[in-house]
Amino acid sequence: MSTTTYREAARAAMRRALEDDPRVFLMGEDVGRYGGAFAVSRGLLEVFGPERIRDTPLSESAFVGAGIGAALGGMRPIVEVMTVNFSLLAMDQIVNNAATLRHMSGGQLSVPVLIRMATGAGKQIAAQHSHSWENWYASVPGLKVLAAGSVQDAHDMVLAGLADPDPVVLFETMALYNLEGELDTSVDPEGVWRAAVRRAGRDVSLISYGSSMPKTLEAAERLAAEGVDAEVLDLRCLRPLDDAAIVATVERTHRAVIVDEGWRTGSLAGEVSARIMEGAFYALDAPVERVCTAEVPIPYAKHLEDAALPSVDGIVAAARRALAREP
């Protein structure tokens, strides 16, 4: 157990995978000489050389597709798409090739590619660079989708994604790369496929993932100071969703607040809400609350961006609303 950052945890996992398996290689824009747009891969080029740490042209479709092809050809590629925003240029390859090839080939093919991308807002980089499209990828059969909301998961999800025989889309949160936390490298990474209770509580369930995890945990602490015992569930795996854990937490607390940095319309929060309705309707003492991003393109100005995104205040307020409702 040691204290490290989210960024360094992801790097440590990649380094370990590169050391352990000669089929593993990393490719993406500026992952080599530049050291990674968010410095996640800094230093790897010097250790593993340009054959395994490959700087790509700005050709998202080609290099993501090449990762899929290399996976078909026997490699274990890590494809870094700088951010989810640019992954839209590779959507065809991810949705039409990576996700379909196994089923569409009658089970002949497997695509063991790990596609990492940074997601989320909060860095004042305006509408085109602040998207959260976890919901889109999580809606596609054939993909597995992970979202790292802790330092430990930033590490374990790289290893779990690489060990898996299917295409895995791993979301790292842009605003969390400097997050500090404990890392235990002896943890079995397989745990990441299930949701995790980050804080046990009895009064209300705060359900979140990835980008919004630190805010959600902070909101739980604020609520605790007010005498409200909130449970915090980190979904971790967005496809497949851990239905059992979602139902279980609602059955314990009878009230749910879902925190999701995506837009409310068509959001993962909507999906989780529906699953609560399907699986735990009679356990609910109040309507499900959702805390999502305001339905505007994310603005540049700090005060406007803050107003658009889920906030600790907003989560606390939503929890209070849920608690105020009589069964």
Added chain:
Amino acid sequence: MSTIARERGRHLLREMLRIRRLEERSAELYGQGKIRGFLHLYVGEEAVAVGAMQALGPEDVVVATYREHGQALARGMDPGAVMAEMYGKVTGCSKGRGGSMHLFSHALRFYGGSGIVAGGLPLAVGLALAAKMLGERRVTACFFGDGATDEGEFHESLNLAALWALPVLFLCENNRYAMGTALHRHAANPDLRQLPAAYGVVAEKVDGMDVLAVERAVRHAAEEVREQGTPRFLELETYRFRAHSMFDAELYRDEAEVRAEQARDPITLFSERLRAQGLLDDDALAAIEREVEEELARAVAFAEQSPWEPVEELATDVVTREVGR
């Protein structure tokens, strides 16, 4: 002429006829409702797939398009498995889940069958990257049409293959139409060889109606790819005699144009050439036609008699490994 040349010539003719007759039968079966969905026929383009496959070995990799019955057959896929796939039967090469556009055979290193124009090119680049990194001397042959050259993925893929010196053989089947849009109406520069040249990729134009010319050019280019590990590009000039798909009234071209192109029918041209060299007579041709017809009849009967995949298996093989259960 030696016996080898005679057998070789008849083999090429038989291979082209296998495709032609399968395509004609597929169109009939479509009319009968046996085959559904999209069906893109290869009639007129047979010399490209047949010529190219002669030049590729079992270690090589093939990536094709949604008009890929010809490539699949020429690569060695069982026609019964192809026909059953089009019927949607579980004995199809993709268990009936892909249909006409998505023929796959891992064993034959035949990676589809892609329904998205140019979508196969990045895959081919990646397959070649894997071969290079694993030290395997295979050629990845990637088929695509003239329409694909307008797509960003085409340019991205050529750039990446050239930049990283990857063993990809780009095979552009120029049938002069991107669906229904003629080459000069979809490409600012209809001299397609100039596109790879911009990325430093050696390109050559080949008569795609001449099976021997295709074989020769592909053999040469594949050897260069194999020896030098760098990409090559061939533009194979061909023509689609039938409609783009079964939903095409062919409003965009004259019958006269089609008739004129049919004078270049690769099968007719090659048969005449064999006859002129004394390698084929009526009896020999009839025998080949009979063999092809028998094989096709077996394929159709196989498809007819095959079972459907049980609905209970609908959700199998969405992923290789279930997680989180």
